[in-house]
Amino acid sequence: MEEVRVFTLTCAVQNYAWGKAGLDSEVAKLVLGGDPLAVIEEDKPYAELWMGAHPKADAKIKDNLTGETTLGQWIAQFPGCLGSKVKDTFQGQLPFLFKVLSVNTALSIQAHPNRELAARLHAQFPEHYPDDNHKPEMAIALTHFQGLCGFRPVEEILGFLKSVPEFHALVGNEAAEELRCVTGDAVHTRQALKKCFTRMMNCEKKVIVDQLNMLMKRVTGDAGKDTSECNGALLLRLHSQYPGDIGCFSIYFLNYVALEPSQAMFLGASEPHAYLYGDCIECMACSDNTVRAGLTPKYIDVNTLCDMLNYTPAPASSKLFPPVKDYSDPFVSIYDPPVPDFTVMRIQVPASVKQYTVAALDSAGILLVVEGDAIATSAAALSDITLRRGTVLFISANEAVSLHVTAQLGMTMFRACCLL
Ligand SMILES: [Zn+2]
Numbered sequence: 001m002e003e004v005r006v007f008t009l010t011c012a013v014q015n016y017a018w019g020k021a022g023l024d025s026e027v028a029k030l031v032l033g034g035d036p037l038a039v040i041e042e043d044k045p046y047a048e049l050w051m052g053a054h055p056k057a058d059a060k061i062k063d064n065l066t067g068e069t070t071l072g073q074w075i076a077q078f079p080g081c082l083g084s085k086v087k088d089t090f091q092g093q094l095p096f097l098f099k100v101l102s103v104n105t106a107l108s109i110q111a112h113p114n115r116e117l118a119a120r121l122h123a124q125f126p127e128h129y130p131d132d133n134h135k136p137e138m139a140i141a142l143t144h145f146q147g148l149c150g151f152r153p154v155e156e157i158l159g160f161l162k163s164v165p166e167f168h169a170l171v172g173n174e175a176a177e178e179l180r181c182v183t184g185d186a187v188h189t190r191q192a193l194k195k196c197f198t199r200m201m202n203c204e205k206k207v208i209v210d211q212l213n214m215l216m217k218r219v220t221g222d223a224g225k226d227t228s229e230c231n232g233a234l235l236l237r238l239h240s241q242y243p244g245d246i247g248c249f250s251i252y253f254l255n256y257v258a259l260e261p262s263q264a265m266f267l268g269a270s271e272p273h274a275y276l277y278g279d280c281i282e283c284m285a286c287s288d289n290t291v292r293a294g295l296t297p298k299y300i301d302v303n304t305l306c307d308m309l310n311y312t313p314a315p316a317s318s319k320l321f322p323p324v325k326d327y328s329d330p331f332v333s334i335y336d337p338p339v340p341d342f343t344v345m346r347i348q349v350p351a352s353v354k355q356y357t358v359a360a361l362d363s364a365g366i367l368l369v370v371e372g373d374a375i376a377t378s379a380a381a382l383s384d385i386t387l388r389r390g391t392v393l394f395i396s397a398n399e400a401v402s403l404h405v406t407a408q409l410g411m412t413m414f415r416a417c418c419l420l
Contacts, residue, residue, distance in 0.1 A: 004063070005081055005380035005396035009071060009366070010035070012050045012057035018105045019047025025102035026142055026279035030370070033390025045104065051366050051392050051416075052097040054286055059392070063382060071394060075364075083362045083397030085420045089340065096342035098366045098416040099282040100142070105241045107275045108296030109148065109250050111309055112137065114269035118289050121304065128299060133287035136339045137267045138321065140346070140414070141259035142370065145278030148254040149319045150271055151193060151311055154182060160252035163229040166215040167252045170200045170208065190311040197253055198306040201246065201293070209244045231256075238276075238295065247274070247294025255316035262346060266321040266337045270310040281368070283416050285341035329359065336419065343419045349403070351410040358401040358415070365417035367393040367401075372411030374403040387411075 019025055023032070025046035031038050040046070050057040053072035061069045071094075075081060079092040086095065112135035113121055121129040139145065151157075161168045161176050168176055179192040216239055219232045227233070231251050238248045254272055257265060259280075267273050274295060291305045292298055323346065326332035331353070335344040349356045349372070356374075358367065369391045376385040380399040387393070387403065395401060395415075405411055 003380070004382050005399050006378040006401055007381065007394055008062040008385060009051065009059040009392045009394055010062045011059045011392050013046055014048040014050065014057065015045050016047035017045055018103060018107055019045030020102040020104040021045050027100050027102045030100060030390035033388055034392065046102055049100040050097065051099065051368060052286065053094045054097050081396035082364045086363050086397070086418045089420060093286065094364060095286060095418050096416055097284050097286050098368070100279070101275065101282050102279045103275045103277050106238060106295050108298065109247045109272060109274040109293040110290045111270050111272045111293070111305065113289055113291060113308060117308055118287070121289070128301065130288045133285060133289065134269055135285050135287040135289050136269060136337060136341065137282060137284040138264055138335060138337050138344060139275070140264040140281040140335060140344060141261050142279040142281060143261060145259040145280050146276040147257050147265065148250065148274040148276065149257045149265055149267065150255050151253055151313045152255050153313050153315050154179065154189060157253060164215065164252060166211040167249055169211050170203050170249060171196045172199050175199045189313065193311040193313060194306065197309070200249060201302050201306055208246050212239070212244060212248055242295045245294055247296070250294055255319060257316050257319050264321045264323065264335050265319050268338070270308050272309055281344065281414050283342045283344050285339065331356070340420055341418065343417055345415040345417070347413040347415060349405055349411040351408060353410070354405050356403045356405060358395065358403065360398050360400040361417050362397055363417040363419060364397050365395045365415050367395060367413055367415045370412045370414060372405065372407035372409065374405045374407065374411060377402045
């Protein structure tokens with residue numbers, strides 16, 4: 001089996017309640033594309049597709065010769081498939097988890113600890129923090145995608161403190177005044193912002209609910225009027241999903257980020273964020289550590305959260321993470337975040353190109369076909385492989401795959417790998 005080093009995967013779907021339902025979901029569409037016999041239920045949420053070897057949902061190798069082998073088992077048996085650098089750096093484990101997300105209702109506002117904090121939290125509270133790894137993430141939009149990300153510029157937050165008295169009440173006079181008086185010193189600004197956010201997060205639940213009710217009354221009472229001063233449309237949407245939740249007020253602290261297809265955002269350690277709506281490709285270090293801040297029925301660790309966040313204010317536009325062109329391949333755009341664990345490539349083969357080679361890398365990779373059809377051949381595959389929308393291919397390090405493109409309109413693929 002070792003000589004077969006390129007093969008297709010059957011990947012697990014997570015049916016979390018926040019996912020898009022039925023064939024509205026990109027996840028469901030890809031599942032059906034990859035397996036025309038798959039049954040998609042109209043009312044069921046298809047939230048995430050996990051393409052990787054995470055123990056919670058290890059992909060199955062779709063090759064009848066290997067029986068029921070999972071990708072994780074196979075890598076454990078043949079760690080050389082990772083590439084020598086990746087194998088040594090990440091102790092024989094695939095360092096990333098590749099996903100597709102289809103978001104219908106907001107996911108919790110959250111941040112992920114850095115490695116040091118993750119280790120400490122895991123040692124102290126293993127029930128809340130399941131492993132000791134960091135979890136940088138990157139989201140690349142497949143459809144129009146909306147999220148919250150990072151603290152807004154101070155002027156914007158001051159604007160909301162002025163125009164939304166209910167928000168001001170939760171932050172309190174003293175903290176709000178301190179933020180108003182910052183003069184541009186970065187350390188002082190971060191301290192003042194931290195104080196404002198911490199005060200709000202520590203308000204009693206009843207106070208939060210009362211202020212939120214007042215605000216909702218004001219916004220809904222203003223029917224027909226312009227409520228943009230208090231971000232009315234987004235507030236109404238989040239409140240309908242999470243009534244009474246402190247996260248509804250976070251829209252005054254955090255940037256609203258809208259991504260068009262192929263635009264990306266990178267979420268480094270301690271960056272507060274939430275996904276609100278849309279479909280995306282996501283890649284992350286293999287970890288499950290999340291500290292939550294609202295829009296969730298789950299456990300919120302307010303002290304850890306308020307302590308760890310990156311309080312550097314920055315405009316929404318700075319949250320976009322642009323890809324770079326691959327000099328060796330005009331059809332490849334590289335999203336290479338400032339962490340060693342993963343890189344994502346977008347491969348866009350134009351309609352005019354019928355023969356294309358997915359280049360060999362010194363890293364194992366997972367390739368997802370989002371659009372288009374091809375016949376793939378590789379010296380390391382058991383036989384020719386038909387690629388179509390939804391096909392997920394595992395490619396061992398140092399193996400190339402030749403594509404004969406049969407689609408009329410070209411192909412779009414995403415490839416996760418680890419470029420050390
Ligand atoms: Zn996250």
